[in-house]
Amino acid sequence: MKQSTVLKILGGVTVAAIGGAFAYSRATRPPMINAKVPEPAKPVEIERYLGKWYELARHENRFEKGLDAVTAEYATGPGGKIQITNGGSQGGPKGERSFVEGKAIIVDDETNAKLKVSFFGPFYTGDYWVLDHADDYSWSIVGEPGGRYLWVLAREAHPANAEAIMKRVEELGYDRWALRVTRHA
Missing domain, CATH: 1.20.5 (Single alpha-helices involved in coiled-coils or other helix-helix interfaces)
Structure with a gap:
């Protein structure tokens, strides 16, 4: 030949x-759950955003399918990058736990609310927008401009104000009933 x-x-x-x-x-x-994703509501102080977050709810996606007890930990990494460690349990909150590590860079220096995140090396990066957060950083709502992904995070696994946070999700234009509630032990 x-x-x-x-x-x-x-x-x-x-x-x-x-x-x-x-x-x-x-x-x-x-599928898209918000055709008009809002711009982030306020700036993010990265040092206050760092630390451990518990996922309260998410729009189900293939890379988290079936996971419960989901957490995300953010830390300062080399070169100004943010190191990310996400963990979750398969088969319920007490199931076998797995972790994935990634990194993020800030792409909007004015607000620090828009980042690019990668868990799979340089070949795939995703948008990570902190759409809103509590003034005391006790909760955060994270999405991306395509309206297909959404995560609702809090510093506690079972915050007393969970209903108020979910109302804020609706105010941002998302169908809260399209979200999967994350179970924690």
Whole structure:
């Protein structure tokens, strides 16, 4: 077989593989739950945002499918990056726990409310917008501009003001009933 024929075949396979990966990623994205994602409501003081958060609810997605007792820990990393450790339990709050590590960079220096996050190396980054947070950083609502992902976080697994936080989710234009409540022990 001629080299040019082999290259054409390989090129076609590569295009098909990339096209297939793109189609898979598009097909596995959650449906849009907010067509008009708001800009972040207020600036974020990164030092106050760091630390441990408990996920109260989320729009279910393929990379967290079935997880409970979900936590996210943010810490200062090298080069001004933010180190992220997410954990969750499969099969209920007391199930086997797994962790994934990632990093984030701030992309909006004016507010610190927009970040790019990567858990899978440099090939995939996602938008992470702190849409709103309590003045005392006791809760946070995180989304992205496509309106497909949303996380509701708090410093406690069972905050007394959970209903008020969920009302804020609705005020931001999200269907709170489309969210999966995260169970904690």
